Amino acid sequence: MFAVGLMHYVVLSAMLAGLGILVMVTKRNAIGILIGVELVLNAGNINWAAFSRYQVGDAGGVIAALFGVVLAAAEAAVAIAVFVNMYNNLATVDVDRASELSG
Amino acid sequence: MFEAFVFYLLATVAVGSAVAIVLAKDIVRAAVWLLGTLGAVAGLYFLLAAYFLGAVQLIVYVGGTLVLIIFGVMLTGRSPWARQRPSRWEVLAAAVTCSLLFGTVVGEMMGAGWAGSARPTTKGQTVAELGRELLTTYLVPFEAVSVLLLVVMIGAAYLARVERR
Numbered sequence: 001m002f003a004v005g006l007m008h009y010v011v012l013s014a015m016l017a018g019l020g021i022l023v024m025v026t027k028r029n030a031i032g033i034l035i036g037v038e039l040v041l042n043a044g045n046i047n048w049a050a051f052s053r054y055q056v057g058d059a060g061g062v063i064a065a066l067f068g069v070v071l072a073a074a075e076a077a078v079a080i081a082v083f084v085n086m087y088n089n090l091a092t093v094d095v096d097r098a099s100e101l102s103g
Numbered sequence: 104m105f106e107a108f109v110f111y112l113l114a115t116v117a118v119g120s121a122v123a124i125v126l127a128k129d130i131v132r133a134a135v136w137l138l139g140t141l142g143a144v145a146g147l148y149f150l151l152a153a154y155f156l157g158a159v160q161l162i163v164y165v166g167g168t169l170v171l172i173i174f175g176v177m178l179t180g181r182s183p184w185a186r187q188r189p190s191r192w193e194v195l196a197a198a199v200t201c202s203l204l205f206g207t208v209v210g211e212m213m214g215a216g217w218a219g220s221a222r223p224t225t226k227g228q229t230v231a232e233l234g235r236e237l238l239t240t241y242l243v244p245f246e247a248v249s250v251l252l253l254v255v256m257i258g259a260a261y262l263a264r265v266e267r268r
Contacts (some may be wrong), residue, residue: 004110009147010212012114016140018205019121021132025197026189029130035137038168039121042144045160053151055217058230060235062153066233069163070248074255076168080175081262083235087179 007051016043030083034076041072068079109150117143134172141165155230 020039027033045065052061083093090097120139127133143166148157237245 002104002107004107006217007212008114009151010108011209012117014208014212015118016121017115017208018201019118019125021204022125022197022201023121023133025201026125026194026241027133029146031172031179032130032133032196034175035124035133038137038164038230039124039140040170040217042141042164046144046147049148049151049153049156052240053153059233060241062156062228063233063236063241065148065153065156067244067248069159070252073163073171074252076171077259078255078262080171081259082173084178084263093179 006050006054009054012048013046015047016040018067028094028096030086030095031080032081033095034079037079038072038076041068042069056081106150110147113143113146113150116140117147130146130176131173134176137172138165138169142168153228155228155233 006016008034017040019059020036023036023039024033025036045068046059051070052059052065086098087093117140120136120143123136124140127136141160145157145160145165148154148160241248
């Protein structure tokens with residue numbers, strides 16, 4: 001309990017991932033869902049960095065986490081562009097009202 | 104001992120901010136609580152001796168993605184329909200499902216028994232090492248991410264353009 005090991009980071013990452021999924025499911029604002037996605041991605045990056053430090057020992061995990069940060073930022077940029085378009089067309093970003101394609 | 108105290112402090116801030124995001128009724132408050140989580144995760148990267156990754160997290164995630172999210176919140180407004188929240192039973196069912204997911208993942212991880220997982224195996228990577236790895240071993244993903252960033256910039260600028268009618 002007093003020596004921080006790999007399992008501490010794994011449990012923390014699982015908690016953040018579970019809470020991120022909970023945010024994705026319970027938010028109706030599209031940007032709220034994006035915030036949940038960011039939480040899940042951060043949880044995955046913590047796993048990469050923790051395994052790189054405690055298990056593998058080389059820089060591969062940290063570089064994977066770096067790519068994860070870059071990809072998450074790119075995805076957030078495109079998502080915000082999509083949501084701005086959605087707001088221009090539907091006057092709302094409530095995902096329950098984006099139902100034109102549903103039969 | 105000091106490392107354990109800092110880890111528990113940062114973990115509490117991260118998980119507490121994530122719980123606050125779940126409970127937030129306003130999207131602006133959810134974005135501010137996300138700042139708390141991202142900052143705590145950056146602190147955890149520093150604790151894991153991934154100093155460059157922690158700095159990149161602060162610059163790109165907090166200073167880039169979070170600001171972009173707040174831009175998006177301000178550009179899309181808060182419509183009157185956003186006041187209706189999901190019903191209590193939906194939130195409870197989702198919370199039970201996520202707890203089951205968390206329990207399953209942690210249970211499987213506990214049984215894995217990785218060797219030598221109680222002590223760190225390296226003293227941490229320097230920026231020079233990371234740069235060398237990026238340009239030798241991980242050159243193809245590096246170039247692929249560069250092309251992806253170019254495509255994302257063009258795509259996002261095109262998607263968000265102002266149309267002259």
